[in-house]
Amino acid sequence: MALLHESVDSKKLDVRMVERNTARGVIKADDLEKSLKTLPDDADNAEWISLDTLTHEPDESEMNGRDDHQDH
Numbered sequence: 001m002a003l004l005h006e007s008v009d010s011k012k013l014d015v016r017m018v019e020r021n022t023a024r025g026v027i028k029a030d031d032l033e034k035s036l037k038t039l040p041d042d043a044d045n046a047e048w049i050s051l052d053t054l055t056h057e058p059d060e061s062e063m064n065g066r067d068d069h070q071d072h
Contacts, residue, residue: 013035021027
């Protein structure tokens with residue numbers, strides 16, 4: 001079981017805490033930069049989507065499983 005201070009130390013560079021910790025001097029910008037350089041580049045594993053895809057609301061024909069936009 002990790003001790004409390006080990007748990008807190010592991011969260012210093014957490015994306016949700018880094019701005020606060022940098023402003024308070026808990027971590028230095030150089031330490032943050034070094035940590036960021038060690039992260040792997042996972043861009044090839046990303047799935048890109050458009051906002052239109054996320055905000056598209058299906059019309060009635062799509063909800064009924066029909067595609068009225070096809071040529072018959």
